[in-house]
Amino acid sequence: MVNPESAHLARQRPTSPSDLFWSFTRLALQGFGGVVAIVQRELVEKKQWLTAEEFVEDWAVAQVMPGPNVVNLSLMIGSRYFGWVGGLAALAGMLLFPLLILLVVVIVFGGLSELPQSQNALRGLGAVAAGMIMAAGLKMAPTLMKNPMGAPVTIVLAASTLIATAWLRMPLPLVLMVLGGIGVGWCYRCLGRPGAANKDAQP
Structure with a gap:
């Protein structure tokens, strides 16, 4: 290791x-x-x-x-x-x-x-x-895909951001506040799980 x-x-x-x-x-x-x-x-x-x-x-x-x-x-x-x-x-x-x-x-x-x-x-x-x-x-x-949130959540957030900015033409500050806030909160939750730090430290 x-x-x-x-x-x-x-x-x-x-x-x-x-x-x-x-x-x-x-x-x-x-x-x-x-x-x-x-x-x-x-x-x-x-x-x-x-x-x-x-x-x-x-x-x-x-x-x-x-x-x-x-x-x-x-x-x-x-x-x-x-x-x-x-x-x-x-x-x-x-x-x-x-x-x-x-x-x-x-x-x-x-x-x-x-x-x-x-x-x-x-x-x-x-x-x-x-x-x-x-x-x-x-x-x-x-x-x-190696993000602590997991691949499914990462893909959903990336796709939601693409749809919000390219298709719905939502203002970028709003997208950052909403989807960015969700991403930060979910990642914080994932990193707070027991064993998350040890898993992230593995090569």
């Missing part, structure tokens, strides 16, 4: 704030629309700064906080390793070069946005971005 503390200590981590800056810069420059897929592959599979379970948990927190999800995640990870300096370094890496590229694109190609060719290209990119987000969701599904 693997000791969770030993596994945590042996896991890779950023070596410095500059490592955070350049790592998140590479993430930002790859993140065309479906950035969650890139972030998961880089931070979990390649760099191994997070486990799959930790990524899902951190992404959930970043999702419900105001602001762009990946920006929130960069602040969380950076501050976890190097405090506020690490948070600012990760944030700068996530925003600096994309902002410069955006300014250049606006200056050079700003007058081409109304052309039919430009609009068709953006529609095509939208389909690709949607596919990347779907792929990331499917990739995270096995981790979600």
Whole structure:
């Protein structure tokens, strides 16, 4: 049996704030629309700064906080390793070069946005971005099935959220308060059961 503390200590981590800056810069420059897929592959599979379970948990927190999800995640990870300096370094890496590229694109190609060719290209990119987000969701599904609430409850909550937001067009704050509150309460109840902590600690 693997000791969770030993596994945590042996896991890779950023070596410095500059490592955070350049790592998140590479993430930002790859993140065309479906950035969650890139972030998961880089931070979990390649760099191994997070486990799959930790990524899902951190992404959930970043999702419900105001602001762009990946920006929130960069602040969380950076501050976890190097405090506020690490948070600012990760944030700068996530925003600096994309902002410069955006300014250049606006200056050079700003007058081409109304052309039919430009609009068709953006529609095509939208389909690709949607596919990347779907792929990331499917990739995270096995981790979600290990949730302490159990697979059936997890599936019901995920499906209810999809129906409420995509079909019923309910306001996102209301969905978060209602379904998010139910999820938090049910998970708290499950973790309070005898033996839940021991079961969760097993590899």
